[in-house]
Amino acid sequence: MAQACGISSATDRSKNNQTSYPDLLHTLVWNAIMDNATDVHLHCVDEGVRVIHRVDGVIVPKAVLPLMEGRRLLNQLKSAAGLTVVRSFAPLEGQMDWHDEDTTWEIRVTLTPVRERESAHLRLLSAPRDSWDLCGLGFSTTDRDRIASTVRSLSGLVLVTGPTGSGKTTTMYGLASLTDLRTTTTYSIEDPVEFKLPFAQQIEVDEQHGLTMHEGLRTILRMDPDLILIGEIRDKDSAIVAARAALSGRLVLATIHARDAAGAVDALHYLGVPHHIIGSSLRLVIAQNLLRQVCGQCAQPRELDENETDVFARLGMNAPKELLHPGSCAECGWYGYKGRTGIFEVAPIDDEVGALISAGARHRELVERLRVKGIRSMTQDGLAKVAAGITTMEEIFRINAYARSEEPTGQKDNAEPVEASVG
Numbered sequence: 001m002a003q004a005c006g007i008s009s010a011t012d013r014s015k016n017n018q019t020s021y022p023d024l025l026h027t028l029v030w031n032a033i034m035d036n037a038t039d040v041h042l043h044c045v046d047e048g049v050r051v052i053h054r055v056d057g058v059i060v061p062k063a064v065l066p067l068m069e070g071r072r073l074l075n076q077l078k079s080a081a082g083l084t085v086v087r088s089f090a091p092l093e094g095q096m097d098w099h100d101e102d103t104t105w106e107i108r109v110t111l112t113p114v115r116e117r118e119s120a121h122l123r124l125l126s127a128p129r130d131s132w133d134l135c136g137l138g139f140s141t142t143d144r145d146r147i148a149s150t151v152r153s154l155s156g157l158v159l160v161t162g163p164t165g166s167g168k169t170t171t172m173y174g175l176a177s178l179t180d181l182r183t184t185t186t187y188s189i190e191d192p193v194e195f196k197l198p199f200a201q202q203i204e205v206d207e208q209h210g211l212t213m214h215e216g217l218r219t220i221l222r223m224d225p226d227l228i229l230i231g232e233i234r235d236k237d238s239a240i241v242a243a244r245a246a247l248s249g250r251l252v253l254a255t256i257h258a259r260d261a262a263g264a265v266d267a268l269h270y271l272g273v274p275h276h277i278i279g280s281s282l283r284l285v286i287a288q289n290l291l292r293q294v295c296g297q298c299a300q301p302r303e304l305d306e307n308e309t310d311v312f313a314r315l316g317m318n319a320p321k322e323l324l325h326p327g328s329c330a331e332c333g334w335y336g337y338k339g340r341t342g343i344f345e346v347a348p349i350d351d352e353v354g355a356l357i358s359a360g361a362r363h364r365e366l367v368e369r370l371r372v373k374g375i376r377s378m379t380q381d382g383l384a385k386v387a388a389g390i391t392t393m394e395e396i397f398r399i400n401a402y403a404r405s406e407e408p409t410g411q412k413d414n415a416e417p418v419e420a421s422v423g
Protein backbone atom coordinates (compact mmCIF):
# COMPACT_ATOMS: atom_id res chain seq x y z
CA MET A 1 0.00 0.00 0.00
CA ALA A 2 2.89 2.33 0.68
CA GLN A 3 3.85 2.09 -2.96
CA ALA A 4 0.28 2.42 -4.16
CA CYS A 5 0.11 5.74 -2.29
CA GLY A 6 3.35 6.76 -3.94
CA ILE A 7 5.24 7.50 -0.72
CA SER A 8 8.15 5.55 0.58
CA SER A 9 8.08 5.02 4.33
CA ALA A 10 11.86 4.89 4.85
CA THR A 11 12.71 8.48 5.80
CA ASP A 12 14.54 9.99 8.74
CA ARG A 13 11.31 11.13 10.23
CA SER A 14 9.86 7.62 10.43
CA LYS A 15 12.72 6.64 12.71
CA ASN A 16 11.50 9.20 15.23
CA ASN A 17 7.95 8.01 15.10
CA GLN A 18 6.82 6.85 18.52
CA THR A 19 3.45 5.41 17.59
CA SER A 20 2.95 1.88 16.40
CA TYR A 21 -0.27 0.72 14.76
CA PRO A 22 -0.86 -2.51 12.83
CA ASP A 23 0.72 -2.54 9.35
CA LEU A 24 -2.04 -1.20 7.09
CA LEU A 25 -3.20 1.49 9.52
CA HIS A 26 0.37 2.57 10.23
CA THR A 27 1.03 3.06 6.51
CA LEU A 28 -2.28 4.88 6.04
CA VAL A 29 -1.60 7.43 8.80
CA TRP A 30 2.05 7.74 7.92
CA ASN A 31 1.26 8.49 4.25
CA ALA A 32 -1.35 11.06 5.28
CA ILE A 33 1.11 12.90 7.53
CA MET A 34 3.86 12.84 4.90
CA ASP A 35 1.34 14.22 2.39
CA ASN A 36 0.34 17.01 4.86
CA ALA A 37 -3.24 15.77 4.55
CA THR A 38 -5.82 17.20 6.94
CA ASP A 39 -8.39 14.51 6.14
CA VAL A 40 -8.35 10.93 4.93
CA HIS A 41 -11.46 9.37 3.42
CA LEU A 42 -11.92 5.62 3.06
CA HIS A 43 -14.80 5.15 0.62
CA CYS A 44 -16.21 1.74 -0.20
CA VAL A 45 -16.37 1.20 -3.96
CA ASP A 46 -17.09 -1.95 -6.02
CA GLU A 47 -13.39 -2.87 -6.30
CA GLY A 48 -12.62 -2.36 -2.58
CA VAL A 49 -11.77 0.72 -0.51
CA ARG A 50 -10.71 3.98 -2.12
CA VAL A 51 -8.21 6.10 -0.15
CA ILE A 52 -8.61 9.85 -0.64
CA HIS A 53 -6.57 12.65 0.98
CA ARG A 54 -7.48 16.27 1.42
CA VAL A 55 -4.30 18.33 1.07
CA ASP A 56 -4.37 22.12 1.45
CA GLY A 57 -8.13 22.00 1.00
CA VAL A 58 -8.02 20.02 -2.25
CA ILE A 59 -9.15 16.38 -2.76
CA VAL A 60 -6.36 14.03 -3.91
CA PRO A 61 -7.34 10.42 -4.84
CA LYS A 62 -4.62 7.99 -3.69
CA ALA A 63 -5.05 4.20 -3.91
CA VAL A 64 -7.84 1.63 -4.18
CA LEU A 65 -7.25 -1.25 -1.75
CA PRO A 66 -8.60 -4.70 -2.66
CA LEU A 67 -11.71 -5.70 -0.72
CA MET A 68 -10.00 -8.00 1.82
CA GLU A 69 -7.22 -5.52 2.53
CA GLY A 70 -9.76 -2.71 2.89
CA ARG A 71 -11.74 -4.71 5.42
CA ARG A 72 -8.61 -5.50 7.39
CA LEU A 73 -7.69 -1.78 7.41
CA LEU A 74 -11.14 -0.75 8.67
CA ASN A 75 -10.90 -3.31 11.48
CA GLN A 76 -7.45 -2.06 12.46
CA LEU A 77 -8.82 1.51 12.43
CA LYS A 78 -11.81 0.68 14.63
CA SER A 79 -9.67 -1.18 17.11
CA ALA A 80 -7.11 1.69 17.36
CA ALA A 81 -9.89 4.29 17.74
CA GLY A 82 -11.50 2.32 20.56
CA LEU A 83 -14.56 1.28 18.55
CA THR A 84 -16.32 -2.06 18.34
CA VAL A 85 -14.96 -4.21 15.51
CA VAL A 86 -18.38 -5.80 14.97
CA ARG A 87 -20.13 -4.18 12.02
CA SER A 88 -22.27 -1.31 13.28
CA PHE A 89 -25.59 -0.14 11.84
CA ALA A 90 -25.19 3.38 13.23
CA PRO A 91 -22.35 5.92 12.74
CA LEU A 92 -19.44 5.52 15.17
CA GLU A 93 -16.99 8.14 16.42
CA GLY A 94 -13.62 7.45 17.99
CA GLN A 95 -10.21 8.94 18.44
CA MET A 96 -6.55 7.98 18.30
CA ASP A 97 -3.21 9.78 18.61
CA TRP A 98 -0.01 9.76 16.61
CA HIS A 99 3.23 11.06 18.07
CA ASP A 100 6.53 11.84 16.53
CA GLU A 101 9.52 13.71 17.81
CA ASP A 102 8.04 17.21 17.91
CA THR A 103 4.33 16.90 17.08
CA THR A 104 1.30 15.05 18.32
CA TRP A 105 -1.63 14.51 16.00
CA GLU A 106 -5.06 13.89 17.39
CA ILE A 107 -6.99 11.82 14.86
CA ARG A 108 -10.80 11.93 14.98
CA VAL A 109 -12.32 8.85 13.36
CA THR A 110 -15.89 8.61 12.04
CA LEU A 111 -17.30 5.41 10.54
CA THR A 112 -20.63 5.21 8.82
CA PRO A 113 -22.54 2.27 7.31
CA VAL A 114 -22.80 2.51 3.52
CA ARG A 115 -25.07 -0.18 2.03
CA GLU A 116 -23.70 -3.49 3.41
CA ARG A 117 -20.28 -2.04 4.13
CA GLU A 118 -18.62 0.90 5.89
CA SER A 119 -16.90 4.16 4.96
CA ALA A 120 -14.53 6.04 7.24
CA HIS A 121 -13.22 9.57 7.67
CA LEU A 122 -10.09 10.54 9.60
CA ARG A 123 -9.50 14.15 10.64
CA LEU A 124 -5.87 14.88 11.52
CA LEU A 125 -5.48 17.71 14.03
CA SER A 126 -2.09 18.95 15.12
CA ALA A 127 -1.24 21.90 17.30
CA PRO A 128 0.94 24.41 15.43
CA ARG A 129 4.52 24.01 16.55
CA ASP A 130 5.51 27.66 16.83
CA SER A 131 2.66 28.95 18.99
CA TRP A 132 -0.31 30.82 17.51
CA ASP A 133 1.67 33.64 15.98
CA LEU A 134 -0.66 35.77 13.85
CA CYS A 135 1.98 36.69 11.27
CA GLY A 136 2.61 32.97 10.85
CA LEU A 137 -1.06 32.62 9.87
CA GLY A 138 -0.65 35.25 7.13
CA PHE A 139 -1.60 38.53 8.90
CA SER A 140 0.42 41.62 8.00
CA THR A 141 2.27 43.28 10.87
CA THR A 142 -0.12 46.28 10.58
CA ASP A 143 -3.15 44.02 10.99
CA ARG A 144 -1.52 42.13 13.84
CA ASP A 145 -0.85 45.37 15.73
CA ARG A 146 -4.39 46.60 15.04
CA ILE A 147 -5.79 43.31 16.39
CA ALA A 148 -3.49 43.21 19.42
CA SER A 149 -4.54 46.66 20.65
CA THR A 150 -8.23 45.63 20.52
CA VAL A 151 -7.78 42.21 22.11
CA ARG A 152 -5.53 43.46 24.92
CA SER A 153 -8.22 45.90 26.05
CA LEU A 154 -9.98 42.73 27.31
CA SER A 155 -13.55 43.83 26.64
CA GLY A 156 -16.05 43.66 23.82
CA LEU A 157 -17.03 41.20 21.13
CA VAL A 158 -14.56 40.07 18.46
CA LEU A 159 -15.89 37.94 15.59
CA VAL A 160 -13.88 35.72 13.26
CA THR A 161 -15.86 34.83 10.18
CA GLY A 162 -15.47 32.87 6.96
CA PRO A 163 -16.65 29.68 5.28
CA THR A 164 -16.25 26.22 6.83
CA GLY A 165 -12.60 25.12 6.81
CA SER A 166 -11.21 28.65 6.45
CA GLY A 167 -9.08 28.47 9.61
CA LYS A 168 -11.41 30.53 11.85
CA THR A 169 -10.68 28.48 14.99
CA THR A 170 -6.91 28.76 14.52
CA THR A 171 -7.24 32.53 14.23
CA MET A 172 -9.49 32.69 17.31
CA TYR A 173 -6.82 30.84 19.32
CA GLY A 174 -4.20 33.17 17.86
CA LEU A 175 -6.21 36.13 19.16
CA ALA A 176 -6.56 34.54 22.61
CA SER A 177 -2.84 34.00 22.83
CA LEU A 178 -2.25 37.75 22.34
CA THR A 179 -3.46 38.10 25.93
CA ASP A 180 -1.49 36.75 28.86
CA LEU A 181 -3.52 33.59 29.41
CA ARG A 182 -1.73 32.89 32.69
CA THR A 183 -3.18 36.03 34.27
CA THR A 184 -6.71 35.85 32.82
CA THR A 185 -9.50 33.38 33.54
CA THR A 186 -10.19 31.87 30.13
CA TYR A 187 -13.07 29.57 29.28
CA SER A 188 -14.15 28.21 25.94
CA ILE A 189 -17.29 26.48 24.74
CA GLU A 190 -16.67 24.63 21.50
CA ASP A 191 -18.38 22.15 19.21
CA PRO A 192 -16.05 20.29 19.12
CA VAL A 193 -12.82 21.35 20.89
CA GLU A 194 -10.33 21.45 17.98
CA PHE A 195 -7.02 22.24 19.66
CA LYS A 196 -5.71 22.32 23.19
CA LEU A 197 -5.18 25.90 24.34
CA PRO A 198 -2.78 26.23 27.30
CA PHE A 199 -4.26 27.77 30.46
CA ALA A 200 -7.84 27.70 29.08
CA GLN A 201 -10.72 25.69 30.51
CA GLN A 202 -12.19 24.19 27.35
CA ILE A 203 -15.74 22.87 27.48
CA GLU A 204 -17.12 20.74 24.66
CA VAL A 205 -20.79 20.90 23.66
CA ASP A 206 -22.50 17.61 24.50
CA GLU A 207 -26.17 17.94 23.64
CA GLN A 208 -26.88 14.28 24.50
CA HIS A 209 -26.11 15.13 28.12
CA GLY A 210 -27.83 18.52 28.08
CA LEU A 211 -24.70 20.61 27.62
CA THR A 212 -25.78 22.87 24.77
CA MET A 213 -23.80 25.87 23.55
CA HIS A 214 -26.24 28.20 25.32
CA GLU A 215 -26.15 26.23 28.61
CA GLY A 216 -22.34 26.08 28.49
CA LEU A 217 -22.16 29.84 27.97
CA ARG A 218 -24.53 30.55 30.85
CA THR A 219 -22.40 28.35 33.11
CA ILE A 220 -19.19 30.08 32.02
CA LEU A 221 -20.70 33.49 32.86
CA ARG A 222 -21.21 32.33 36.45
CA MET A 223 -17.53 31.35 36.68
CA ASP A 224 -15.97 34.84 36.66
CA PRO A 225 -14.45 34.72 33.16
CA ASP A 226 -12.17 37.45 31.73
CA LEU A 227 -11.97 35.86 28.31
CA ILE A 228 -14.59 33.66 26.65
CA LEU A 229 -14.06 31.75 23.39
CA ILE A 230 -17.06 30.49 21.42
CA GLY A 231 -16.76 28.12 18.47
CA GLU A 232 -19.18 28.76 16.83
CA ILE A 233 -22.29 30.95 17.29
CA ARG A 234 -25.18 29.20 15.53
CA ASP A 235 -28.30 29.95 17.61
CA LYS A 236 -30.18 32.97 18.88
CA ASP A 237 -29.76 32.33 22.62
CA SER A 238 -25.98 31.90 22.37
CA ALA A 239 -25.68 34.99 20.15
CA ILE A 240 -27.54 37.16 22.64
CA VAL A 241 -25.63 35.81 25.68
CA ALA A 242 -22.33 36.39 23.84
CA ALA A 243 -23.17 40.00 22.99
CA ARG A 244 -24.42 40.74 26.53
CA ALA A 245 -21.29 39.19 28.07
CA ALA A 246 -19.20 41.48 25.86
CA LEU A 247 -21.27 44.49 26.97
CA SER A 248 -20.67 43.57 30.62
CA GLY A 249 -16.93 44.09 30.20
CA ARG A 250 -15.64 40.67 29.18
CA LEU A 251 -13.65 39.91 26.07
CA VAL A 252 -15.66 37.48 23.92
CA LEU A 253 -13.95 35.89 20.92
CA ALA A 254 -16.31 33.95 18.68
CA THR A 255 -16.49 32.39 15.25
CA ILE A 256 -19.56 32.81 13.06
CA HIS A 257 -20.36 31.77 9.51
CA ALA A 258 -20.47 34.69 7.05
CA ARG A 259 -18.72 35.74 3.84
CA ASP A 260 -17.17 39.04 4.93
CA ALA A 261 -16.89 41.41 7.90
CA ALA A 262 -20.14 43.26 7.16
CA GLY A 263 -21.82 39.88 6.61
CA ALA A 264 -20.92 38.87 10.19
CA VAL A 265 -23.01 41.80 11.46
CA ASP A 266 -25.93 40.57 9.33
CA ALA A 267 -25.42 36.99 10.58
CA LEU A 268 -25.69 38.13 14.23
CA HIS A 269 -28.74 40.21 13.42
CA TYR A 270 -30.47 37.34 11.58
CA LEU A 271 -29.90 35.23 14.69
CA GLY A 272 -31.93 37.78 16.62
CA VAL A 273 -29.44 40.18 18.21
CA PRO A 274 -30.78 43.75 17.95
CA HIS A 275 -28.69 46.18 15.89
CA HIS A 276 -28.06 48.52 18.86
CA ILE A 277 -26.57 45.66 20.92
CA ILE A 278 -24.32 44.61 18.01
CA GLY A 279 -23.27 48.21 17.43
CA SER A 280 -22.34 48.77 21.07
CA SER A 281 -20.66 45.40 21.79
CA LEU A 282 -18.71 44.66 18.59
CA ARG A 283 -15.05 45.82 18.62
CA LEU A 284 -13.48 43.93 15.71
CA VAL A 285 -14.42 41.59 12.88
CA ILE A 286 -11.92 39.44 11.03
CA ALA A 287 -13.12 37.76 7.84
CA GLN A 288 -10.88 35.17 6.30
CA ASN A 289 -10.32 32.37 3.83
CA LEU A 290 -7.35 30.12 3.02
CA LEU A 291 -5.28 30.02 -0.16
CA ARG A 292 -2.58 27.53 -1.10
CA GLN A 293 0.97 28.88 -1.11
CA VAL A 294 2.84 28.42 -4.36
CA CYS A 295 5.92 26.16 -4.09
CA GLY A 296 9.01 28.37 -4.07
CA GLN A 297 11.15 25.61 -5.63
CA CYS A 298 9.29 25.10 -8.90
CA ALA A 299 7.13 28.21 -9.46
CA GLN A 300 7.82 30.12 -12.69
CA PRO A 301 7.33 33.84 -13.28
CA ARG A 302 4.89 34.82 -15.99
CA GLU A 303 3.27 38.02 -17.28
CA LEU A 304 -0.29 38.95 -16.38
CA ASP A 305 -3.04 38.67 -18.97
CA GLU A 306 -5.47 41.51 -19.62
CA ASN A 307 -8.14 40.13 -17.32
CA GLU A 308 -5.73 39.78 -14.42
CA THR A 309 -4.39 43.31 -14.85
CA ASP A 310 -7.99 44.48 -14.90
CA VAL A 311 -8.74 42.72 -11.60
CA PHE A 312 -5.92 44.63 -9.89
CA ALA A 313 -7.02 47.92 -11.48
CA ARG A 314 -10.68 47.50 -10.50
CA LEU A 315 -9.69 47.00 -6.88
CA GLY A 316 -7.53 50.11 -6.95
CA MET A 317 -4.25 48.22 -6.72
CA ASN A 318 -1.07 48.43 -8.78
CA ALA A 319 -0.62 45.24 -10.82
CA PRO A 320 2.84 43.65 -10.47
CA LYS A 321 5.01 43.30 -13.63
CA GLU A 322 4.88 39.54 -13.32
CA LEU A 323 3.46 36.90 -11.01
CA LEU A 324 4.15 33.27 -10.20
CA HIS A 325 2.69 30.27 -12.00
CA PRO A 326 2.73 26.89 -10.17
CA GLY A 327 5.19 24.27 -11.42
CA SER A 328 5.79 20.72 -10.23
CA CYS A 329 8.66 19.23 -8.25
CA ALA A 330 9.49 16.65 -5.58
CA GLU A 331 9.65 19.36 -2.89
CA CYS A 332 5.89 20.05 -3.18
CA GLY A 333 4.93 16.43 -3.97
CA TRP A 334 4.24 17.54 -7.60
CA TYR A 335 1.27 19.65 -6.49
CA GLY A 336 2.87 23.02 -7.32
CA TYR A 337 1.70 24.27 -3.93
CA LYS A 338 2.91 23.72 -0.39
CA GLY A 339 1.11 24.86 2.76
CA ARG A 340 -1.60 27.49 3.02
CA THR A 341 -1.90 31.11 4.03
CA GLY A 342 -4.86 33.17 5.17
CA ILE A 343 -6.35 36.13 3.33
CA PHE A 344 -8.05 38.58 5.67
CA GLU A 345 -10.32 41.55 6.07
CA VAL A 346 -9.49 43.06 9.46
CA ALA A 347 -12.22 45.53 10.40
CA PRO A 348 -11.99 47.40 13.73
CA ILE A 349 -15.42 48.70 14.74
CA ASP A 350 -14.82 52.26 15.89
CA ASP A 351 -17.49 54.62 17.24
CA GLU A 352 -18.49 55.74 13.76
CA VAL A 353 -18.93 52.22 12.34
CA GLY A 354 -20.58 51.11 15.60
CA ALA A 355 -23.12 53.94 15.23
CA LEU A 356 -23.81 52.89 11.63
CA ILE A 357 -24.46 49.32 12.79
CA SER A 358 -26.71 50.52 15.64
CA ALA A 359 -28.71 52.52 13.09
CA GLY A 360 -29.27 49.30 11.09
CA ALA A 361 -26.98 50.12 8.14
CA ARG A 362 -27.25 47.71 5.20
CA HIS A 363 -24.45 45.39 4.12
CA ARG A 364 -23.42 47.51 1.13
CA GLU A 365 -23.27 50.69 3.22
CA LEU A 366 -21.05 49.03 5.84
CA VAL A 367 -18.70 47.61 3.18
CA GLU A 368 -18.33 51.05 1.58
CA ARG A 369 -17.64 52.71 4.93
CA LEU A 370 -14.96 50.12 5.77
CA ARG A 371 -13.26 50.64 2.38
CA VAL A 372 -13.31 54.44 2.80
CA LYS A 373 -11.56 53.86 6.14
CA GLY A 374 -8.82 51.94 4.31
CA ILE A 375 -9.87 48.47 5.48
CA ARG A 376 -8.67 46.08 2.82
CA SER A 377 -11.06 43.38 1.56
CA MET A 378 -10.06 39.70 1.53
CA THR A 379 -9.61 39.86 -2.25
CA GLN A 380 -7.32 42.87 -1.97
CA ASP A 381 -5.31 41.05 0.70
CA GLY A 382 -5.18 38.01 -1.62
CA LEU A 383 -3.97 40.11 -4.56
CA ALA A 384 -1.26 41.65 -2.36
CA LYS A 385 -0.15 38.08 -1.61
CA VAL A 386 -0.16 37.26 -5.35
CA ALA A 387 1.98 40.33 -6.01
CA ALA A 388 4.33 39.26 -3.20
CA GLY A 389 4.76 35.83 -4.83
CA ILE A 390 3.14 33.94 -1.94
CA THR A 391 0.19 32.57 -3.93
CA THR A 392 -1.19 32.63 -7.47
CA MET A 393 -4.01 34.23 -9.45
CA GLU A 394 -5.29 30.70 -10.04
CA GLU A 395 -5.85 30.37 -6.28
CA ILE A 396 -7.72 33.69 -6.15
CA PHE A 397 -10.03 32.49 -8.92
CA ARG A 398 -10.29 28.99 -7.42
CA ILE A 399 -11.83 30.20 -4.18
CA ASN A 400 -13.93 32.59 -6.22
CA ALA A 401 -13.16 35.44 -3.84
CA TYR A 402 -13.21 38.02 -6.61
CA ALA A 403 -16.58 36.98 -8.00
CA ARG A 404 -18.16 37.10 -4.54
CA SER A 405 -16.68 40.38 -3.46
CA GLU A 406 -18.61 43.58 -3.81
CA GLU A 407 -15.86 46.07 -4.25
CA PRO A 408 -16.49 49.69 -4.91
CA THR A 409 -14.05 50.78 -7.62
CA GLY A 410 -11.36 53.43 -7.59
CA GLN A 411 -9.88 52.91 -4.13
CA LYS A 412 -6.37 53.84 -3.41
CA ASP A 413 -3.73 51.16 -3.24
CA ASN A 414 -3.21 50.44 0.44
CA ALA A 415 -1.09 47.34 -0.01
CA GLU A 416 1.21 46.57 2.88
CA PRO A 417 4.18 44.29 3.19
CA VAL A 418 3.05 40.73 3.82
CA GLU A 419 4.72 38.35 6.24
CA ALA A 420 5.67 34.75 5.63
CA SER A 421 2.81 32.40 6.34
CA VAL A 422 1.68 28.96 7.48
CA GLY A 423 4.11 26.23 6.51
Ligand SMILES: [Zn+2]
Nearest residue numbers: 295298329332
Ligand atom coordinates in the same frame (compact mmCIF):
# COMPACT_ATOMS: atom_id res chain seq x y z
ZN1 LIG B 1 7.44 22.41 -6.20
